[in-house]
Amino acid sequence: MTVRTMLLAAACAAFATLATADPRAWRGEWPKTDFSKTTVQDWSEILSGGPPKDGIPALDDPGFIPVARETRIGAREPVITVEIKGARPRAYPIRYLTWHEIVNDTVGGVPIAVTFCPLCNSGITFDRRSRHGVLSFGVSGKLRNSDMVMYDRQTESWWQQAMGEAIVGRLTGTTLNTLPTWMESWAQYKARNPDGLVMAEPAWNRDYGRNPYRNYDTSKRPFLYSGEMPPHGVPPLMRVVRVGDQAWPLSRFENRAEITEAGVTLSWTEGQASALDAGTINQGREVGSIRVRNAAGRDLAHDVMFAFAFHAFWPQGRWMMGR
Template sequence: MNRRHFLTTAGFVGIAACTGCLDALRQQLGPSSAGSTQPGTPSATIYANVSLPVPRSEFRRGAAKDAIPAITAPVFAADWSSVDGVLDDDELVIGVEVGDGTRAYPLAVLNWHEVVNDDFGGPLLVTYCPLCGGGVVADRTVDGQVYTFGVSGLLWQSDLVMYDVESESLWSQLLATAIHGPSTETELTLRPSTVTTWGEWRREHPKTQVLLPPPKSETIKGWQSRDYDHDPYPGYDGSERVGVGFNQAVDDRLHPKTTVVGVTADGVARAYPLDAVEDAGVVNDTVGDLPIVVATTNAGSLVAYVRRVGGKTLNFERDGDVLVGDGSRWNLVTGTAVDGPHRGTRLAHANDRSPSFWFAWADFHPETDLFR
């Protein structure tokens, strides 16, 4: 099944959504220490005025605990030739790089399982919320202990709520923060990632490994398998409906399923819609004091990088499938200079979470600016 529509205005229906939280989230984010990936990148953010723990009354039950079975023992291969499924080049993946190694986590699997507990450059957590259309990758070590995460079946702010096996705390996926239980206020350290197509990711990383779907990979419930060639959330494409009726306050500046990449820095949040960035070709901007560049790859994926290199702020133009700046050409998918004086230099990610649907970004950033 072609899932490229994720990158335009389509969405995946969620099993439930949450309301009653927006009034408590009207103050802009403040920076925290978690989530910095490289010098010069913005840190992860947590809502300064959320009263933690979040009361149980603000969660919405969409499914039973572990009804969406998290992957706990992932298996990887060069492709899907060994499984009963098809991973087309235009299927979307979350890509992660550690040193010279790379792994791809297909949304065809994450749509059904939402959480992958991996060990790649250390204990790794790869998550995706089909309701919000957004992914978060983080270190799953908490206070020196490796945590195993599962899907609680609850939703908060229209977003996936995870739980950890060790403390039974509840975690907001997009905040990457424990919001109820013994670990409340603990933040996960975010790891950089890229959302693009399998074909584009593999072209740039020909030795990459890709996650195999269960039963090759094991889940928290043991043997589980789904029809990974099938979209589990049909009929929602292009709809303005958010969830199944709980989310009543939606920022109407954009269609709720518009794909945006969001950047936060110095108390400022800004969203960049896919169509606006495509029309611009390349966007050189500054969020707070952070100079960034935003563009789309050939496959239509949004990317955002910090355009400060060695203390110098670069201005970029687009030349076909590369960015051009300060005498070098830069790969759009990896942010790496492929020639010129900066050859081998890599731009830091400006976004610490993947692109998501507009309504989800606006829910968690109600004071966001909007690039048009």
């Protein structure tokens, strides 16, 4: 699917959704969701992304194989790296997350959800433990500001992936803890973790390794997004490194590999392909890999997302423009 095809296909769905942006139209599919509890001010912000509830199937308790046995993943393909004390490092390839978006897993006794929203380039790992118990997540098929809306299977509350916050339903206002994981290339992960694990190919009929969003991150406008564009002339689909409510545009790394500001150090390393560029992920243009550490050298939770999404969810956020 090209971006043009995707936009045309979604236009009709978006029109229909706007005409029926009312929870009463969703109750047939979501009978367990308490729509009386929400932080959403305007229901028309929530659109159908095309697939229905679970039309994009989240994965549960995936299998893993040793790094040395993996032969299908290209060297430049991105993976989300999870390193939790007491467990062997694990890589969750974007070639799988592109088609499934959520992986519910347990690593070192910690229940986690590894998530990736292709339309925002947002790859975040959450701790699934909450004051309401351990949650598991699925893909709702809905978008808000072009970002995936997840749902928990326990209460069917809706969650904004970019923020890790419940926005509709009984758990509204609950926020998940974000773990310090990062996106890097398969080659970079292998070099650091020769004894590590990598998620095995899921048993689904999907064209893993293909990018169904070809040329998306060089588009002029985001998919199904009508909000404000970023300030400071930052292109809406430029990647930014978000740490809390601060964002560093990746353009700042054009002439440097490391930036230390606001108590954090951001490091850029060549070698990672964009997952949203060429038709084959491994052939995508260079975007590099980012690590974020604090003053003590410990990894920090962060996200490398598109600028428009940062501005949409953190409108009062701080833009680290280096001026």
